[in-house]
Amino acid sequence: MSQTLGVGILGAGPVTQAIHLPTLARQADRFRVVSVMDVDASVAESVAARAGAEAATTMEAVLDNPEVEVVAVCSPHQFHAGQVAAICAAGKRGILCEKPLATTRDEATQIAEAVTAAGVPLVVGAMHAYDPGWLAALDACADRIDSAHTVRSTIVLPFNDRYEDWATQIASRPAPPAPSGPPDTQARMDRIRGLVLGLSVHDLSLVRTFAPTLDSIDHAEFFTPFGGAISLTAAGRRVDLLAFMRPLWRPDWRLEVWGDDWSLRVQFTPSYVHGGSATAIIRGALGEQRLGPWSHNGYEGEWIELHDLVTGQTQPHHPLSDVLDDLTFTTDIADGAAAAIERGAAA
Structure with a gap:
């Protein structure tokens, strides 16, 4: 025990x-x-x-x-x-x-x-970093990481209250913001920065596995009510970040990676869902490999990681140096996306 x-x-x-x-x-x-x-x-x-x-x-x-x-x-x-x-x-x-x-x-x-x-x-x-579906995919692709040329993170979700209310009876939640007109440039800059830090951040440590250093922000656009598209170059690779929250029924949360002769697709469950792990499909010259699902998810995985670290049963999946590099990568993308919107408005 x-x-x-x-x-x-x-x-x-x-x-x-x-x-x-x-x-x-x-x-x-x-x-x-x-x-x-x-x-x-x-x-x-x-x-x-x-x-x-x-x-x-x-x-x-x-x-x-x-x-x-x-x-x-x-x-x-x-x-x-x-x-x-x-x-x-x-x-x-x-x-x-x-x-x-x-x-x-x-x-x-x-x-x-x-x-x-x-x-x-x-x-x-960041629950996806501890999801057994992702960890299995990462292990299976270990010898292909350096050959990736394109990475795409897609997050399309309803607003959080739908899943919060399915998961539990919420005692209290912050009041929604008051309606306002179209956001000005500063508001769009602030919101896309918030989009990166609040939504895209879930998968940026995963993206950084294949594209470890930010070279440039090539394009950034914010979409109302809360969403955006960011294209960037990282370690010479093309990365696209798509993230939207709007009142849709069907969620779509996936990470895709392509090399010349292989591809990886990891499909995640929505936030607040406690129904099992991500699944992954790896395609290559030898055919298709399917991974998952497992019975537990990244929410349990992050707590299991903490327990095992405290009780001396494991080494960290993500050492502090990696955590700090992930954070630098994330904040640089957030700041760069905001700057790209400002440049676009001034053009």
Whole structure:
């Protein structure tokens, strides 16, 4: 039987309610939720009650609880650096931090310094990086990575509330933004940056496996209400990022890679869905290879990774140096896409 770790959660919004609590409930041999914090006391109490946990309204209350051994940072991204540093200072054993880990290099440096000094394992909650379907595809394509010439990430989803409401009864969610007219240039720049950091980020560490360094942003366009298309060159390879959220019924979330004589397609389940892993198809000169599905998904995979790191049962799939390189890649794309929109508006 695995060692069971006490979990504290900072932030009790829809991600905690619809993703982490159901995921942790399926891993009772590894984790038990001890404390749930939210600045809204009624939300903290409601969500904590679902897990039989203590409710808190401050980070300090969670970190002062001796039963809390690992902490999930599910707060808005601007709090991540300070909270990760506080968790390390409190002597906790492990951290799962939702993506984006940070939005600036300064914040990323603060986080890296804190976890390195404390020797605390850190897992970033980008679930696809821990999906067994992706990991199997990566292993099967290991000798083809350098021969890839084109990568495409496609994310077409309904708005989150559809899947949140299927996954659980949401205690509270942020109010939707007030209707407004067509976005001006600055608004489109801000929104495409948010699109990269909030949606495309899920698969950018996967993209970077095949196209590790950003060369240039070749085109960027934002589409209302929330979507965009970004074309870029990375390590000499063509990369297209398509991401849209709109009221559609049929989701489509896939990563595709092409070489001269082979191709890979990884098909993911939508966010908030707890119904199994991604599947993959690899085609080449010797025919077609199909992988998956597995019974668990990347949500469980990231928590399994944290448990095994804390208890000394594994080496990280994504060392801190890779995590920081992924973040630099992501923020450079976000900033470059915004700059491309600004250049287009000025032309």
